[in-house]
Amino acid sequence: MVKRAGQAGGQSDRLLGLEHEHQNPFAGITWDINAVRNYFQGPPNNWDAQTIEWNILRKISPGEVKGTNWDPNSVMEYAFGAGLIVEPAAYRAGLQPKGGLSAADKTWIVESYPGTAPTQKIPELEVGLSQKLALRAGETRVFDFAPKISRTYSIATFGSADTLMVLFEVRSGGNVQIGGDDDSGSDRNAKIDMRLIRGRRYQIGIRLYYAQMAAETAVMVW
Missing domain, CATH: 2.60.120.380 (Jelly Rolls)
Incomplete structure (x- = not known):
């Protein structure tokens, strides 16, 4: 589980500090960079190089997170097809998270709540109004x-x-x-x-x- 350290604001901000799990600096993932770029440049994503770098290849700095071991079943983990991950070898044929919150996700949420209430007034949503x-x-x-x-x-x-x-x-x-x-x-x-x-x-x-x-x-x- 990788989560952003030093988040400001209320308890929702802290929970939403969770980052994409494959960008965990402790995950040890080695990408086939050309394969990743070729895949995500195509449909359905059609991403440019900057988006691919931000969402996939970029590693969060260890100094910016409170990190633990990689959780491949985290709600924050993408699914990846075969040929994108070089290491760990177990995921060369692809990575498919189980879906939903993993045990580690739930543990982090429980540890983070309850927290202090936000001091800033929170806007209210109304049905049918964006x-x-x-x-x-x-x-x-x-x-x-x-x-x-x-x-x-x-x-x-x-x-x-x-x-x-x-x-x-x-x-x-x-x-x-x-x-x-x-x-x-x-x-x-x-x-x-x-x-x-x-x-x-x-x-x-x-x-x-x-x-x-x-x-x-x-x-x-x-």
Whole structure:
């Protein structure tokens, strides 16, 4: 598990400090760089060299993270096809995470919560109204949401971005994570579908890893 050290802000910021797991400086991954570039330059990603470097090849500096051993089943790990990873040899035929939060993910979240409440007023999402994110890579925004009726809601980001989105229920003892999605640089956006209860409060945290048009990235609940 690799997480960004020294995150400012509230507890949602700290959780969203999680970085892409294959960029863990302790992972020991050796890439076939030409194969990686050839793959991600093609569909469905169609990434340029800068995006590939930021999302795949770049290693987080050991001095900037609180790092542990590589967790290939982390929610923050991409899936990779055969021929992209040279080392460790066990992943030359490809890497496919199990999906969802791994045991290490859950341990980190439990250790991080409850935390101190944010001091800055958090904007509130309204059903059917989008909110622009206008984030630079690595930045985070947190939104409140109070459903007026109990039903299943969809919460999603829109635009050209690589985002991690996490959904919390606000409780007196501290926020509890109840959902999350990482679009993992694929040709889609982060989305959570969840039944939410009238009278309870929720928070949605969104962290942007890379955005070519950050001003056009938005979040909406419906």
